[in-house]
Amino acid sequence: MRRVFSLLFVLLILVLACKSRKKTMTGEDTVTIEDFIGFFPDTSLPFTIADTQINHKLSDSLLISGKIFSQFAPDSVYSNDYGIKNKPKLYAIGKITDPGKETYLLLKAATTEKQIAYILCFDKDYKFKASMELIRNNPDRKISVIGSIDNKLTITKKETRKAKDAQLYYKLNAYVYNTAGAFTLIKIESNEPVVAKTVYNPIDTLTQKDKLSGDYIKNSRNFVSVRDGKNARKFLFFVHFETDDDCSGELKGEATLIKPNLAQYRKVGDACVLRLLFSGNKVTLIEEQACGNYRGIKCSFDGTYTKKKTSNLKSKK
Numbered sequence: 001m002r003r004v005f006s007l008l009f010v011l012l013i014l015v016l017a018c019k020s021r022k023k024t025m026t027g028e029d030t031v032t033i034e035d036f037i038g039f040f041p042d043t044s045l046p047f048t049i050a051d052t053q054i055n056h057k058l059s060d061s062l063l064i065s066g067k068i069f070s071q072f073a074p075d076s077v078y079s080n081d082y083g084i085k086n087k088p089k090l091y092a093i094g095k096i097t098d099p100g101k102e103t104y105l106l107l108k109a110a111t112t113e114k115q116i117a118y119i120l121c122f123d124k125d126y127k128f129k130a131s132m133e134l135i136r137n138n139p140d141r142k143i144s145v146i147g148s149i150d151n152k153l154t155i156t157k158k159e160t161r162k163a164k165d166a167q168l169y170y171k172l173n174a175y176v177y178n179t180a181g182a183f184t185l186i187k188i189e190s191n192e193p194v195v196a197k198t199v200y201n202p203i204d205t206l207t208q209k210d211k212l213s214g215d216y217i218k219n220s221r222n223f224v225s226v227r228d229g230k231n232a233r234k235f236l237f238f239v240h241f242e243t244d245d246d247c248s249g250e251l252k253g254e255a256t257l258i259k260p261n262l263a264q265y266r267k268v269g270d271a272c273v274l275r276l277l278f279s280g281n282k283v284t285l286i287e288e289q290a291c292g293n294y295r296g297i298k299c300s301f302d303g304t305y306t307k308k309k310t311s312n313l314k315s316k317k
Contacts, residue, residue: 023035023039025039025063025064025065025068025069025092026063026065026068027065027067027068031068031071033072033126034126036068036071036072037095037103037105037122037126039064039092040092040093040094040095040105040106041092041093041094041095042094042095042097043093043094043095043096043106045096045149045150045151045153046148046149046150046151047094047096047106047148047149048146048147048148048149049117049134049135049146049147049148050135050144050145050146050147051135051136051137051138051144051145051146052138052144054108054115054116054117054135054136054137055110055115055137058091058093058108062091062092062093063089063090063091064090064091064092064107065090066087066090069090072128073120073128073131074128074268074269076268076269077107077109077118077120077131077269078090078107078109078116078118081109081114081116081133081136082109082111082114086111088109088110088111088114089109089110089111090107090108090109090110091107091108091109091110092105092106092107093106093107093108093117094106096149096153098153100124101123101124102121102122102123102124102129102177103121103122103124103126104119104120104121104122104149104153104177105119105120105122106118106119106120106134107119107120114136114137115136115137116133116135116136116137117133117134117135117136117147118131118132118133118134119131119132119133119134119149119155119183121177121183129177129181129182130177130181130182130183130269130271131183131269132155132175132183134147134149134155134157135147135157142161142162143159143160143161144159144160144161145157145158145159145160146158146160153176153177154174154175154176154186155174155175155176155183156172156173156174156175157172157173157175158170158171158172158173159171159172169190169191169192170189170190170191170192171188171189171190171192172187172188172189172190173185173187173188174186174187174188178290180271180289180290181271182270182271182272182290182293183293184271184290184292184293185292185293185297186292186297187297188296188297199220199221199240201223201225201238201240202238202252203225203227203236203237203238203252204225206227206228206236207227207228208226208227208228209228210228210229210232210235212226212235212278213226213227213228213235214226214307214308214310215307215308216282216283216305216306216307216308217305217306217308218241218303218305218306221240221241221242222240222241222242222303222305223239223240223241223305224237224238224239224276224283224285224305225237225238225239226276226283229254229255232257233256233257234254234255234256234257235254235255235257235263236252236253236254236255237252237253237254237255237265237276238250238251238252239251239252239285239301241295241299241301241303243299245298245299246296247295247296247297247298247299248295248296248299249291249294249295249296249299249300249301250294250295251265251272251274251291251294251295251301253265253267253274254267255274255276261277261278261279262275262276262277262278263275263276263278264276270293271289271290272287272289272290272291272293272294273287273288273289273290273291274286274287274288274291274301275288281306281307282304282305282306282307283304283305283307284303284304284305285301285302285303285304285305286302287300287301287302
């Protein structure tokens, strides 16, 4: 009888050990979302990581295969930085849980040249909601960057640089996750001197043959550029605005016509929704949802712009 109890005890220990063992993320095990979340080590707050730390080599035991990752989060988390063809190694850095609410995962994507840490947000049902960059390796030694998460789950990115006059300047952006399902910019701080800069229009030289294409302006620092898209229902746009109270915004993207005179910017993984309403020689921008990542806190993309007339010069014989 004693031998039977001993055997049962050993079997019980083996069963509990199998249940408690974390499954690997190499693609060999069948993995659930609970396994995936549980693979990330618990991280205490506040959490801080510098640009000089992100390139430190991590243990292979923290590796996550792209096959496993794509089951629970989109590749767009890192593909915008690395491209579709490049496949960085993915590492589980840490996990932060807000009881009854969201779970935040800290992920590192790494190639030889580039290392970036991301924050991924999952809701209480472990559904992926949003992601954002926290820190990346920085080859410029004159600039130092720190990413941090405080006890209130406010995410801060601070860049510091030393000027030629030995003055120390900084730029600080703070973000929080909101109920709309996105990380939103809530604070901007800087002690850098304000220098007027020429506004660069990244789509200025692209084709503008479609009837809606052209430049809609208020002045040189407040304008909307529209250029031909890949088909008749789509077009490229770039908007830049600056207000008298030092609020500014900038957004480049692709819009889709949902009516002959109404287009919408909406992108997977981006909470921002912007409408462009064309009427006569004007376009009116309507910010429908959460475009705070592209503008100051106290302003919006709402506004009306008038199309600039193009001169048709005929050559004289």
